[in-house]
Amino acid sequence: MISIEHVSRRFGDGPDAVVALDDVSIDVAKGQIFGVVGQSGAGKSTLLRTVNALERPDSGRVTVDGVDVTALSGQALRNERHKIGMVFQHFNLVGNRTVAQNVEFALEATGAAEKDRRPKALDMLDLVGLAHRADDRPGQLSGGQRQRVGIARALASGPDVLLSDEATSALDPETTRSILELIRRLSRELGLTVLLITHEMEVVKRICDAAALMETGRVIEQGGLDELIRTPGSQVAAELFPVGEPHRIPGHRIVDVTYTGLSADRPVIAQLARDFGLDVSILGAALETINGHQAGRTRLAVPGDEHTARQVVDSLTAQGVTAWEVLA
Numbered sequence: 001m002i003s004i005e006h007v008s009r010r011f012g013d014g015p016d017a018v019v020a021l022d023d024v025s026i027d028v029a030k031g032q033i034f035g036v037v038g039q040s041g042a043g044k045s046t047l048l049r050t051v052n053a054l055e056r057p058d059s060g061r062v063t064v065d066g067v068d069v070t071a072l073s074g075q076a077l078r079n080e081r082h083k084i085g086m087v088f089q090h091f092n093l094v095g096n097r098t099v100a101q102n103v104e105f106a107l108e109a110t111g112a113a114e115k116d117r118r119p120k121a122l123d124m125l126d127l128v129g130l131a132h133r134a135d136d137r138p139g140q141l142s143g144g145q146r147q148r149v150g151i152a153r154a155l156a157s158g159p160d161v162l163l164s165d166e167a168t169s170a171l172d173p174e175t176t177r178s179i180l181e182l183i184r185r186l187s188r189e190l191g192l193t194v195l196l197i198t199h200e201m202e203v204v205k206r207i208c209d210a211a212a213l214m215e216t217g218r219v220i221e222q223g224g225l226d227e228l229i230r231t232p233g234s235q236v237a238a239e240l241f242p243v244g245e246p247h248r249i250p251g252h253r254i255v256d257v258t259y260t261g262l263s264a265d266r267p268v269i270a271q272l273a274r275d276f277g278l279d280v281s282i283l284g285a286a287l288e289t290i291n292g293h294q295a296g297r298t299r300l301a302v303p304g305d306e307h308t309a310r311q312v313v314d315s316l317t318a319q320g321v322t323a324w325e326v327l328a
């Protein structure tokens with residue numbers, strides 16, 4: 001649905017030039033919630049802005065539902081933007097207009113007839129649970145409620161794609177959770193494709209189907225969340241499961257075990273002790289609910305040598321979990 005192909009963008013010239021995007025390629029499937037995560041300055045905002053053509057890449061292209069947005073301008077671009085809703089960190093609502101009027105603005109931009117705007121705005125507000133606040137001003141609402149209005153406004157033009165620029169960064173943890181749940185519900189109900197940028201792993205963990213990690217303009221790793229958490233050495237997985245940096249222990253090998261889905265409920269470590277008679281110690285463990293499913297990682301110290309570690313990894317793999325030796 002969204003295809004970012006070899007996109008590069010540089011700001012400035014000469015020694016002061018900043019490479020904000022360096023050969024970035026990302027594919028977001030229809031209906032998927034895709035998170036781009038990274039530190040400040042990684043290039044996330046610039047990337048998001050290339051998708052609705054607020055930013056032009058120096059090279060590469062972006063297509064949305066098969067349309068090359070990098071090649072559009074004028075009315076064609078404005079029409080295309082109606083298919084792409086945008087949610088902002090600071091909501092960007094107009095303070096001296098009512099909640100309903102804020103949503104109506106978005107409808108006006110699409111050319112909707114005046115008589116249809118208010119009923120449609122109320123429908124949108126109903127979708128986000130705020131129809132009863134239609135005639136209040138944004139200043140009378142909480143941060144979470146304002147973001148709900150921001151979402152209603154973004155959806156008013158009936159977009160296929162929702163771009164979210166740190167939509168929950170200004171909100172407290174509980175409100176963040178409710179906004180993320182709303183985005184996930186709307187994505188599922190409306191078949192919306194969501195591309196969100198965030199610096200918070202919590203956001204990735206809660207709603208993303210897939211994610212990309214960016215660092216200084218480059219994508220360091222990307223993939224489905226299930227796949228990333230089973231990839232040895234994945235930085236996304238290391239942040240999702242905070243079991244710490246591994247340390248060598250004399251006479252032991254260090255093995256990480258990752259459980260997803262059904263394997264999360266199986267007593268695989270007890271089985272290991274029975275099969276090999278090994279006195280395995282647990283150095284760390286993290287259990288998380290990732291996109292609604294339970295997943296976990298356990299770090300083991302296995303007494304023995306490389307050969308023992310290999311046998312343990314093979315046995316764990318045969319039991320349907322993902323295991324690998326760290327610091328091998």
Ligand SMILES: Nc1ncnc2c1ncn2[C@@H]1O[C@H](COP(=O)(O)OP(=O)(O)OP(=O)(O)O)[C@@H](O)[C@H]1O
Nearest residue numbers: 011018019020038039040041042043044045046047
């Ligand atoms: N219009 C611009 N002119 C010059 N430099 C820019 C411009 N926009 C972005 N940059 C630079 O490009 C790099 C990437 O910025 P970008 O805002 O995309 O990162 P980010 O990951 O979204 O960061 P943050 O989370 O802080 O918003 C930064 O070094 C930034 O200073």
